[in-house]
Amino acid sequence: MNPEFAGGVFSAAGAEFADWYARLWRPLGELTVAVTRPAPGDRVLDACCGSGASAVPAALAVGPSGHVDAVDAAEGLLAQGRVAARGLAQLAFTQHDVLTWAAEPYDLVQCVYGVFFFPDMDAGARRLISLLRPGGRFAVTTWRRGGMARIVPIGQAAAATERPELAESVDRVGAQARIDTPEKLTTWLTGLGLTDVTVEEVEFVQPLHPDDAWKLYLGAAMRAFLIGLDEPAVARVRERFTAGLAEAGVTSLDCGSLIAVGRVPA
Numbered sequence: 001m002n003p004e005f006a007g008g009v010f011s012a013a014g015a016e017f018a019d020w021y022a023r024l025w026r027p028l029g030e031l032t033v034a035v036t037r038p039a040p041g042d043r044v045l046d047a048c049c050g051s052g053a054s055a056v057p058a059a060l061a062v063g064p065s066g067h068v069d070a071v072d073a074a075e076g077l078l079a080q081g082r083v084a085a086r087g088l089a090q091l092a093f094t095q096h097d098v099l100t101w102a103a104e105p106y107d108l109v110q111c112v113y114g115v116f117f118f119p120d121m122d123a124g125a126r127r128l129i130s131l132l133r134p135g136g137r138f139a140v141t142t143w144r145r146g147g148m149a150r151i152v153p154i155g156q157a158a159a160a161t162e163r164p165e166l167a168e169s170v171d172r173v174g175a176q177a178r179i180d181t182p183e184k185l186t187t188w189l190t191g192l193g194l195t196d197v198t199v200e201e202v203e204f205v206q207p208l209h210p211d212d213a214w215k216l217y218l219g220a221a222m223r224a225f226l227i228g229l230d231e232p233a234v235a236r237v238r239e240r241f242t243a244g245l246a247e248a249g250v251t252s253l254d255c256g257s258l259i260a261v262g263r264v265p266a
C-alpha cells in the first residue's frame with residue numbers, strides 16, 4: 001500500500017479500529033514492548049504507530065529522559081493516540097510517511113503490524129534500519145501463520161464478487177507470508193544485516209462474534225476492499241464474509257503473533 005492510501009484507509013477505519021483497541025492492538029502493543037524492552041533514556045521510533053498501542057508503553061519505559069517518535073500516515077489514528085498519551089512529554093505523534101522519515105539516530109526502531117504494508121517490504125525495512133545508531137535494535141511484530149492471514153482472504157473473496165479486480169490482488173498477504181514463522185522471520189532479518197535475532201511467539205486467541213468480525217473488517221486494512229461500493233453492496237459483502245467465516249469454521253480470532261528483535265552491528 002502506498003502511504004497516502006494506507007493513511008486514508010486507516011483514518012477512515014478509526015472508529016472500528018478503536019473498538020478493537022482494548023482487545024487486540026493494545027495488548028499486542030504491550031507485549032511487543034515487553035519483548036523490545038526500551039531502556040530509560042532511549043530514543044525510540046515507533047514506525048506505523050497507529051493510535052499508540054506500542055508507542056505509549058515504549059514512552060513509559062524510556063521515561064522523561066528518553067524520547068519516542070510515533071509516526072504514522074493515518075491522522076485519524078494519531079489523533080486517538082494523542083488523547084491516550086496526554087501528559088507524556090517524551091512521546092510525539094507525527095503524521096508522515098515513515099519511509100521518508102529522518103531524525104537523529106535511534107536506539108530502537110519498532111514496527112508493529114506495519115512492514116507488510118510497505119510497497120517494497122525489504123526496502124522499507126532497510127530504510128527503517130538505516131535510522132538506527134550503530135548497535136541499535138530493530139523490532140518487528142507480525143501475524144503468525146494460520147491466524148489473521150486466514151481471515152483476510154475470506155474478506156477479500158467476500159468483496160471480490162462486487163469488485164472482480166480484487167480477486168487478483170495478493171500484495172499484503174503475500175508479504176506477510178514471507179515472515180509468518182519464526183524461521184522465515186529470522187532468515188529475513190538476518191538477510192537484512194541484523195545479528196542476535198530472537199523471535200518470541202505469542203499465543204492470543206479470543207472469541208469472535210460475527211458482529212465483531214465485521215467491525216474488524218471495517219477497522220483494519222480489509223476496509224480497503226470496500227472502496228467504491230455503495231451501501232447495498234457493502235451489506236452483501238458483510239453477508240458473504242459472515243457466511244465465509246462460518247463455512248471455514250472460523251469462530252475465534254487467532255491473533256497469534258511473532259515479535260522479533262535484531263541488532264545492527266556496533
Ligand SMILES: C[S@@+](CC[C@H](N)C(=O)[O-])C[C@H]1O[C@@H](n2cnc3c(N)ncnc32)[C@H](O)[C@@H]1O
Pocket residue numbers: 002003006007010025026029047048049050051052053054071072073074077096097098099111112113114117118220
Ligand atoms: C495494522 S495498523 C497497526 C498500527 C499499530 N502499530 C498497532 O499495532 O496498533 C498499520 C498501520 O501502518 C500504517 N502505515 C502503513 N504504511 C505506512 C507508511 N509508509 N508510513 C506511515 N504509516 C504507515 C497505517 O496507517 C496503519 O496505521
